[in-house]
Amino acid sequence: MFQRDNKRKVDIRILPLIDVIFFLLVFFMLFTTFRATPAGLDIDLPQAETVTEQEQKQLTINISAQGQIYLEDEELTIAALQSRVANVINEDPEAVIIIEADREVFYDKIVEVMDTVRQVGAHRLALAAEEKVEEQ
Template identity: 55%
Template sequence: MFKSNLKRTPNIQILPMIDVIFFLLVFFMLFTTFKVSPTGLEINLPTARTVTEQEEDLQVNITIDSNGEVYLDDEKVEMRYLEFEISKYINDSPDALFIIKGDNDVKYESIVKVMDIVRDMGGYRLALAADKESLN
């Protein structure tokens, strides 16, 4: 019956927009700070002139990073569980090749400890990984 002569101004809800923007900001901040190398783990291998490529059917990579953390095929494993995990590989394939990739900054003691665990579990084929030294 009665019509209002006042026009309603459009009302923009800003709070949901702020929530979405904040979520996007946090998402990009988190996922752009993760440093991932194409091979998985970021380690600096020592260099050697006599490096040869190992071509095997079953290679098990054991990586020790600069902090002494151990990774078995790119999965983090605590040192106390390493024996169990390695024994599973040896039960499946007794002649598996275990390649130990130790960072330049890793303690020699850690590499020897991992080698000792592999040998205790019955692994007799070990290799130490290194990058090929460039001839300059």
């Protein structure tokens, strides 16, 4: 006889959904633009085809394009670098010292750091490079 229309209409509230999607979009845009570099430095490493990963205990020395020396997020002078590396070598004489120098750094600055490190007994040195990617 009488037909009742008790069906509820489906009501999708899209406004809260848009807020969440917008938040996620902004988050991922910001997250992908920040670069995680050691010591907050933007070091442009040279490229090489024979890059190998170091697996032993290591100490990384960063040299910025302006020639500043950093060790564990701290800017150091040559004398301070020498004493810090000496402490590491006293603990582990087989520690590998990795030097990450920007490609714009003058060669004499790299040699100065290498010489300083070798004076305190570190003989396992490595120069960091990025793996060369072939252009197609």
